[in-house]
Amino acid sequence: xxxxxxxxxxxxxxxxxxxxxxxxxxxxxxxxxxxxxxxxxxxxxxxxxxxxxxxxxxxxxxxxxxxxxxxxxxxxxxxxxxxxxxxxxxxxxxxxxxxxxxxxxx
Numbered sequence: 001x002x003x004x005x006x007x008x009x010x011x012x013x014x015x016x017x018x019x020x021x022x023x024x025x026x027x028x029x030x031x032x033x034x035x036x037x038x039x040x041x042x043x044x045x046x047x048x049x050x051x052x053x054x055x056x057x058x059x060x061x062x063x064x065x066x067x068x069x070x071x072x073x074x075x076x077x078x079x080x081x082x083x084x085x086x087x088x089x090x091x092x093x094x095x096x097x098x099x100x101x102x103x104x105x106x
Contacts, residue, residue, distance in 0.1 A: 002079050003042045004097050006033070006088070007061050009073040010049035029088035036091070041098035048073065 011026075036043050046054040048070060055061050060082050064075055068085070076084040078097045091103045 001040070001042055001099055002097055003044070004036070004089075004094065005058075005077040006043070006045045007055060007058075007073060007075040007077070008045060008047045009070055011047050025088055032089070032091040032094055035103070036094040036098055036100065039095075039098075039100050041094060041100060043094070043098070 033043055033045065048055055055065060058077075060077060060080065061075060064072070064082065064085065072086055074086070074088055075082065076089050076093075083097065084093065089097075094100075095102055
């Protein structure tokens with residue numbers, strides 16, 4: 001099974017419901033990530049504010065940040081290859097990359 005890695009911008013929390021402004025795209029992605037994990041996906045998330053060395057020690061991520069800057073995050077890697085930048089993946093994206101059955105339409 002593929003390993004999916006999400007490199008988040010600097011966040012106070014990964015759920016999107018911290019502070020006064022709720023980031024709905026982050027709330028949706030957090031639910032999709034939980035769904036993917038519950039269905040067997042190997043998914044890791046890294047927060048720039050809390051795990052900066054994970055960004056610095058990963059060559060594709062470091063090169064991306066040098067080229068595009070942290071404003072271009074989030075960044076998604078599958079098996080070490082960049083597959084998506086600038087937005088969070090959808091549940092269908094996660095299912096496809098993890099080799100899971102396609103999610104039912106909502």
